Amino acid sequence: MNKISVVIPFYKYKNYLKECLDSLEQSTFQDFETILVLDPESEDISSLLEAYPQVRVIQSPNAGVAACRNVGVKEARGEYIYFLDEDDYVLDDTLSLLAAKIAGQDIIYGKVENTWNNKLNFLDKKAKKQIDPDLEEERELRKQERISNYKQNLPSDTNWNQALAVYWLLARKKGLRNVTVLGNLYRTDKIKNYPFHESFRYYSDITCLIPFLDSVTTAYRAEEAIYVKRKHNDPINYPALRQEENDNRFEERCQAVEYTRTLVEPSSLVRFYLDQKIIQYYTKNMTKSIRRSKDDIWRTQYFERIRPVIENCEPSVIDSLNRKNKKLVEALLASDLNKVQRQTRWILGKKKFKSMVKNKNTAYKLAYYHRYLKMDVNPKVILFESFMAKNYSDSPKYIYEYIAKNYPEFTCVWAINDDAEVPFGAKKIKRFSFQYAYYLATAKYLVFNVRPPLWYRKREEQVFLETWHGTPLKRLVFDQEEVTSASPKYKEQFYKQRKDWDYLVSANPFSTETFRRCFMYDGKMLEYGYPRNDILYDEHKEALADSIRTKLNIPKDKKTILYAPTWRDDEIIEKGKYSFTLALDLNLLKERLSDEYVVLLRTHHYVAEHIDVSGMEDFVFNVCTYDDISELYLISDICITDYSSVFFDYANLRRPILFYTYDIDKYKNQLRGFYIDMETEIPGPLLYTSEEVVQAIENIDQVNEQYKERYDAFYDRFCCYDDGHASENVAEEVLFGKKKG
Secondary structure, three states, X not given: OOOEEEEEEEOOOHHHHHHHHHHHHOOOOOOEEEEEEEOOOOOOOHHHHOOOOXXXXXXXXXXXXXXXXXXXXHHOOOOEEEEOOOOOEEOOOHHHHHHOXXXXXXXXXXEEEXXXXXXXXXXXXXXXXXXXXXXXXXXXXXXXXXXHHHHHOOOOOOOHHHHHHHHHHHHOOOOHHHOOOOXXXXXXXXXXXXXXXXXXXXXXXXXXXXXXXXXOOOEEEEEEEEEEEEOOOOOOOOOOHHHOOOOOHHHHHHHHHHHHHOXXXXXXXXXXXXXXXXXXXXXXXXXXXXXXXXXXXXOOHHHXXXXXXXXXXXXXXXXXXXXXXXXXXXXXXXXXXXXXXXXXXXXXXXHHHHHHHHXXXXXXXXXXXXXXXXXXXXEEEEEXXXXXXXXXXXXXXXXXXXXXXXXXXXXXXXXXXXXXXOOOOOEEEOOOOHHHHHHHHHEEEEEEOOOOOOOOOOXXXXXXXXXXXXOOOEOOHHHOOOOOOOOOOHHHHHHHHHOOOOEEEEOOHHHHHHHHHHOOOOOEEEEOOOHHHHHHHOOOHHHHHHHHHHHOOOOOOOEEEEEEOOOOHHHEEEOOEEOOOOOOOHHHHHHHHOOOEEEEEOOOOOOHHHOOXXXXXXXXXXXXXXXXXXXXXXXXXXEEEOOOOHHHHHHHHOOOEEEEOOOHHHHHHHHOOEOOOOOOOOOOOEEOOHHHHHHHHHOHHHHHHHOHHHHHHHHHHHOOOOOOOHHHHHHHHHHHOOOOO
């Protein structure tokens, strides 16, 4: 007999299942059986299961997670049961930590941590996370204070082991959705008495866990035993159960609460917190929808439906509410919709005021939503922004200059945060300001090379031109299996925002095909090349290059090497903060190449502030903050990059390109993955050490000859639309509906 039976329901997403099963194989505790219960409509995973012969596979007669779990419990042979979802995983020591505390307990409960990363990236981020001892001590003191207050409010004869389990698994959870059976060991002969209600798709956990907790006499908390709950970073195509959008969710929440109440005594501790959870849902979530939603169902059907659920809450729960929430409940019970709306308006208004006092950003957003969006759209105003207003650059710059020279009747506005000079008299505004919010709401045309702020709401009269910012080498958005550099809502946000794009610029047929797929974009594609590359075909480009070299004080007798590495997705510290370590040995380059060359160092704009070349100013020119990288292309004799898209643009010049790819295996397999074969398709050699880079530069003529044929093929494939007229053609089509000429 095994110590533990691990029950895994399976419906779909076999890639997640593989990692789930792998995590069990890697467990330091192996005295368990794995029961995989297949939903009647599950994907075919027969080929996957060949690698896991030890897994017991059982077919559930009924559909749904609840039904599959019930089958797994019935078939379990272990002393204890551990529920594990198909898209989640455990750490190596999770089961060991839980099993070590069994000793006859009814339940041993661990900790659930949420992530949107695979196990490798989760552990990597966890290892990098810096813990402030003082902050941790403060958190521990607050935690102990909360537990103490909780204990003081309990009757003196309360079973503390049971009450503490209720505290961590029910009372401390935010909302019913987070009340889960996951992460805990349950005594098998006991959990079999509390089946999951199979009619519920989203809230079946409470129908098992809450009556089980009500029966617990012995329990232990194994705080370090971590269950990793994985969010799906593509909820559009592959939503997790909790990410599904379903009109039945509201009704099921009400029914699940009503049903679970029948399983426990009205005076029980678990009943108190069950009632508390449904009241919290009403006061914190539902009232906002009653006030703000455009769908009247919240003020009619849902308002009437929630009333008897709240009405049947234990009086002691309502008595424990603070004044404002009690008013909301009383208004509901009196069926006074107007009073609920008035009270909610007052609560939300108070929050807005406090937010405005603490955060100046709230004020202009409120102005945007409540004032500027009500103003007329100006048909002669164009708002430009490049790289979140960090500089005057990229394709928006060149589109702007064409419009400013040829159509002065348009008022052009640039969102830009630095002191860059913008020619032709454009109005400059700061990003995230009242003026910025005003022009986001009232400009007819918006020209961006990245996404606008999440709070932007496109108006029907507006035209949004998305130029994007490069031919993709690294997999983007919906082509990425794993998103390591953004929030768990990244794909969901991108999906909604890309619906605002009226036009998307493409530099080649490859980009057109890739963008349509990875952005799930079906709008108008402007296949004219990148406006930022027009300068590379300018008839006066040599004279322009001389002026740029002079402006940067580059010695006339030196050739230039542009080193432009990208940033790594795993270099994100937290939202908006990034780290960077320069891998190329600039001292070695200086020692061997400084007689003939100088280096122009240009990093990704995310990490430009981390670059320090003190002591090497005569050899390394820090151009990280130079606005226009296209101008740097013009003055560079050689380009060194890695996985940045710069080489797609630089190839227009037909000059040598070297690829310093010291971490290619990690980048390819763990972080992003590539669209093209780096070993056979790129127009230059892959180099893995600084020594190899130096040798390639010292023998650049031989390198050119070796890669000539591949370079020609690359140029024909990726530079075929660029002809020096992209800015003109894009502007003419967006403003007037047709390509000029």
